[in-house]
Amino acid sequence: MEFPRSPRIPQVIHIVLLIFATILLQSRNVRGRHVDHLNYFEYGAITCRAHSASLTDFGGVGDGITSNSKAFQAAIDHLSQFESDGGSMLFVPPGKWLTGSFNITSHFTLYLHKDAVLLASQDENEWAVIDPLPSYGRGRDTEGGRYISLIFGTNLTDVVITGDNGTIDGQGASWWDKFHKGELQYTRPYLIEIMYSDNIQISNLTLVNSPSWNVHPVYSSNIIVQGLTIIAPVTSPNTDGINPDSCLNTRIEDCYIVSGDDCVAVKSGWDEYGIAFGMPTKQLVIRRLTCISPFSAVIALGSEMSGGIQDVRAEDILAINSESGVRIKTAIGRGGYVKDIYVRGMTMKTMKWAFWMTGDYGSHADNNYDPNALPVIQNINYRDMIAENVTMAARLEGISGDPFTGICISNVTIELAKQAKKVPWNCTNIEGISSGVVPLPCDQLPEHGSEYISACNFPTDSLPIDNLDVQICSYRRKYPLDSVIKYL
Ligand SMILES: *[C@@H]1O[C@H](CO)[C@@H](O)[C@H](O)[C@H]1NC(C)=O
Numbered sequence: 001m002e003f004p005r006s007p008r009i010p011q012v013i014h015i016v017l018l019i020f021a022t023i024l025l026q027s028r029n030v031r032g033r034h035v036d037h038l039n040y041f042e043y044g045a046i047t048c049r050a051h052s053a054s055l056t057d058f059g060g061v062g063d064g065i066t067s068n069s070k071a072f073q074a075a076i077d078h079l080s081q082f083e084s085d086g087g088s089m090l091f092v093p094p095g096k097w098l099t100g101s102f103n104i105t106s107h108f109t110l111y112l113h114k115d116a117v118l119l120a121s122q123d124e125n126e127w128a129v130i131d132p133l134p135s136y137g138r139g140r141d142t143e144g145g146r147y148i149s150l151i152f153g154t155n156l157t158d159v160v161i162t163g164d165n166g167t168i169d170g171q172g173a174s175w176w177d178k179f180h181k182g183e184l185q186y187t188r189p190y191l192i193e194i195m196y197s198d199n200i201q202i203s204n205l206t207l208v209n210s211p212s213w214n215v216h217p218v219y220s221s222n223i224i225v226q227g228l229t230i231i232a233p234v235t236s237p238n239t240d241g242i243n244p245d246s247c248l249n250t251r252i253e254d255c256y257i258v259s260g261d262d263c264v265a266v267k268s269g270w271d272e273y274g275i276a277f278g279m280p281t282k283q284l285v286i287r288r289l290t291c292i293s294p295f296s297a298v299i300a301l302g303s304e305m306s307g308g309i310q311d312v313r314a315e316d317i318l319a320i321n322s323e324s325g326v327r328i329k330t331a332i333g334r335g336g337y338v339k340d341i342y343v344r345g346m347t348m349k350t351m352k353w354a355f356w357m358t359g360d361y362g363s364h365a366d367n368n369y370d371p372n373a374l375p376v377i378q379n380i381n382y383r384d385m386i387a388e389n390v391t392m393a394a395r396l397e398g399i400s401g402d403p404f405t406g407i408c409i410s411n412v413t414i415e416l417a418k419q420a421k422k423v424p425w426n427c428t429n430i431e432g433i434s435s436g437v438v439p440l441p442c443d444q445l446p447e448h449g450s451e452y453i454s455a456c457n458f459p460t461d462s463l464p465i466d467n468l469d470v471q472i473c474s475y476r477r478k479y480p481l482d483s484v485i486k487y488l
Pocket residue numbers: 043044045162163203204226227470
């Protein structure tokens with residue numbers, strides 16, 4: 001009599017083989033650890049994640065031609081199920097990943113390998129059109145809506161966009177061209193925009209050729225922007241580096257920016273829309289920034305500042321070949337305020353103006369702005385700076401009947417260029433003091449002598465954002481079951 005063969009035996013063997021193959025793959029991960037940075041690596045983040053996946057698990061193709069918009073969105077939609085289960089990370093391996101816009105989720109990390117390049121699609125159909133920002137009332141380029149940013153998130157908590165210096169290439173040339181020719185249907189997209197969110201980290205990436213602004217956190221709080229290299233042609237329109245906009249508690253550090261507009265532009269809404277929305281940018285730290293911006297500012301405050309800008313602390317800044325160091329831009333009709341601004345330890349090489357304040361910037365959202373809405377510019381402190389090859393030390397223009405007050409400049413040495421303007425300081429409608437400043441400032445900033453050298457105070461307390469720490473996290477490639485079976 002023949003016994004029937006138990007169907008269980010092959011199944012058991014199969015399971016044993018699967019376990020064996022998994023162990024083999026995982027041990028390859030460990031061996032690959034210092035070699036390929038594909039299967040295991042460590043990185044710094046505000047939160048570590050329990051779950052992970054690779055873009056290739058969702059059909060991603062890194063050939064630079066195939067659109068990965070669907071792969072990104074499918075991956076993130078899948079990973080969003082782990083929001084309340086330890087969070088998740090999407091790994092983007094080496095390759096050229098063409099993609100349109102995609103939306104990220106909460107408790108989520110997007111990690112770009114150093115040889116991963118996200119290529120922004122130039123097909124306008126890959127960009128949804130979204131409403132203008134309520135604090136702006138309209139798009140910046142055109143009235144009405146705006147193209148969504150390449151990486152977009154709204155109403156999120158705990159998001160990390162990082163890598164070991166992977167690249168996001170906005171392929172902006174066609175957008176700049178349309179902008180110049182007046183052919184834009186909607187306002188150009190940004191590279192990264194995070195709205196109404198809390199706990200955000202954007203770090204260790206290279207961003208090139210953005211269609212417009214690069215990094216735009218708006219209506220958000222507790223934000224770290226660290227270790228970004230941002231590059232765009234110096235003639236490209238509106239390619240601002242980092243624009244904290246109506247944000248509370250932001251820290252921008254160790255960034256290198258060469259662009260066609262301001263390296264850091266601090267904002268808070270436009271005219272009557274910004275006043276009505278009423279959300280300031282407050283408690284902003286900027287440190288160790290290197291900036292090249294031949295036609296704009298290293299740090300600009302405004303011109304959209306109608307929700308107010310307060311408590312900005314900037315230090316250890318290197319400016320090379322830039323139009324101005326710190327610039328305040330505002331206008332009648334903006335309302336709002338720029339106050340309690342502290343900048344120290346700035347080195348400037350080849351500048352048009354070290355300091356620039358403009359009270360008649362104009363540029364209104366529409367004609368319905370309130371002519372009685374005067375901005376308040378007050379308590380502006382600049383100290384411990386050296387500048388060389390400067391065309392004009394400062395151009396400080398307040399508003400008639402609304403002077404900019406409490407301006408303090410101390411321990412600043414500005415070496416003028418051979419072709420410098422005859423009058424190094426030009427001040428109108430401003431009030432303040434100076435101490436130890438060369439060349440001697442205008443009469444509106446009387447010299448108080450060297451005993452006042454530390455007059456322009458810099459706060460000694462720390463801000464809450466200084467306590468938001470980055471921890472060491474690790475990623476281990478988890479092979480989905482089908483690739484384990486293929487390995488068999
Ligand atoms: C960025 O990279 C540097 C050096 O590679 C590392 O020390 C730092 O922790 C990273 N920071 C973040 C926030 O990713």
